[in-house]
Amino acid sequence: MAGGPTIKLNSGTEIPAIGLGTWQSKPEEVISAVEYALKEAGYRHIDCAWGYGNEKEVGEGIRRSGVPRSEIFITSKLWSTRHQDVEVALDESLSALGVEYLDLYLVHWPICLNPKGNHPNFPTRPDGTRDVIHDWPIWKTWEQMEAVLKKGKVKAIGVSNASEKILEELLPHVSVVPAVDQLELHLYNPQHELLDYLKSKGIVAQAYSPLGSTNSPLHTDEHVTDIAKKYELSNTDILLGYLLAKGMVVLPKSVTPARISSNFDGAIAALNKLSKEDVEALDKLAPSGKQKRIIMPPWGVDLGFRNWPGQSPLIL
Ligand SMILES: NC(=O)c1ccc[n+]([C@@H]2O[C@H](COP(=O)([O-])OP(=O)(O)OC[C@H]3O[C@@H](n4cnc5c(N)ncnc54)[C@H](OP(=O)(O)O)[C@@H]3O)[C@@H](O)[C@H]2O)c1
Numbered sequence: 001m002a003g004g005p006t007i008k009l010n011s012g013t014e015i016p017a018i019g020l021g022t023w024q025s026k027p028e029e030v031i032s033a034v035e036y037a038l039k040e041a042g043y044r045h046i047d048c049a050w051g052y053g054n055e056k057e058v059g060e061g062i063r064r065s066g067v068p069r070s071e072i073f074i075t076s077k078l079w080s081t082r083h084q085d086v087e088v089a090l091d092e093s094l095s096a097l098g099v100e101y102l103d104l105y106l107v108h109w110p111i112c113l114n115p116k117g118n119h120p121n122f123p124t125r126p127d128g129t130r131d132v133i134h135d136w137p138i139w140k141t142w143e144q145m146e147a148v149l150k151k152g153k154v155k156a157i158g159v160s161n162a163s164e165k166i167l168e169e170l171l172p173h174v175s176v177v178p179a180v181d182q183l184e185l186h187l188y189n190p191q192h193e194l195l196d197y198l199k200s201k202g203i204v205a206q207a208y209s210p211l212g213s214t215n216s217p218l219h220t221d222e223h224v225t226d227i228a229k230k231y232e233l234s235n236t237d238i239l240l241g242y243l244l245a246k247g248m249v250v251l252p253k254s255v256t257p258a259r260i261s262s263n264f265d266g267a268i269a270a271l272n273k274l275s276k277e278d279v280e281a282l283d284k285l286a287p288s289g290k291q292k293r294i295i296m297p298p299w300g301v302d303l304g305f306r307n308w309p310g311q312s313p314l315i316l
Pocket of ligand 1: 020021022023024047048108160161182183207208209210211212213214215219236251252253254255256259260262263295
């Protein structure tokens with residue numbers, strides 16, 4: 001069935017549990033990747049962001065696919081230089097994508113960067129550190145997220161890269177609890193405790209970099225290879241199926257048609273085959289020494305994550 005398995009959000013809508021990632025997909029590649037994913041591979045969920053600089057081309061791919069807008073779940077994200085003018089930033093994404101609403105809009109990082117700084121995406125101070133506005137609390141951004149939700153420009157709102165510490169700062173101020181938290185989640189960065197916390201708050205976890213991103217060490221993990229052999233699946237299938245089995249949304253990125261297809265079909269095949277014992281064994285790999293976080297931009301702010309060297313205790 002097109003779209004694959006779904007997960008219910010606290011907003012009441014269903015999100016397809018497998019979405020196509022688009023970070024680092026070059027504009028000239030992403031048109032055909034998105035078209036292929038929707039038309040040929042069964043995807044009904046595309047994960048975008050203003051910060052990826054390719055929303056215009058993602059929109060073109062969506063139109064070329066011929067799949068009706070109403071059947072597609074589209075996420076975009078508010079970039080850090082836009083925390084003070086959420087609706088204007090959202091309108092830019094809607095216009096670039098060529099759609100009238102988003103299914104989900106996320107605060108990309110819980111950090112406000114100077115909108116009048118020396119760069120539109122990554123403003124820096126004279127000493128080279130990022131030009132962060134430290135006295136802008138996340139709830140001020142969230143108030144504006146709630147306003148665009150109320151206006152109907154987006155169907156659900158959520159956060160990304162929000163640790164328990166950030167959510168504890170935010171939640172006392174909200175009228176609408178974030179529907180999702182999009183996080184670096186994969187075999188080597190499973191963030192077990194944060195997942196438990198999100199569950200307790202009714203927030204769905206979305207796994208970004210589920211394959212370990214570019215040049216990933218995950219593809220050759222020997223434990224994954226053993227499980228893959230047992231079920232005659234690929235290692236990638238197991239990496240994705242493991243996350244699905246834990247109740248997350250997965251967002252594998254690819255611009256390669258064969259991989260776009262196999263990631264979708266393989267994730268579902270692995271979800272159907274992995275046993276409780278397989279999942280428990282995979283859960284233990286990071287705590288027993290394989291822990292590795294990959295995406296660590298030099299914000300110069302402690303986001304409150306564990307296993308972020310130099311910022312928080314190196315424990316799981
Ligand atoms: N919220 C955030 O801050 C945040 C941060 C990072 C990512 N994300 C989202 O999450 C998505 C996924 O994360 P990601 O792009 O970092 O990494 P990823 O999906 O874990 O890995 C993408 C890499 O794996 C390759 N690949 C894909 N399928 C493969 C397969 N079957 N076999 C071997 N290699 C394969 C891709 O190559 P090809 O494309 O060349 O096939 C690409 O190099 C992003 O695209 C973005 O939408 C969000």
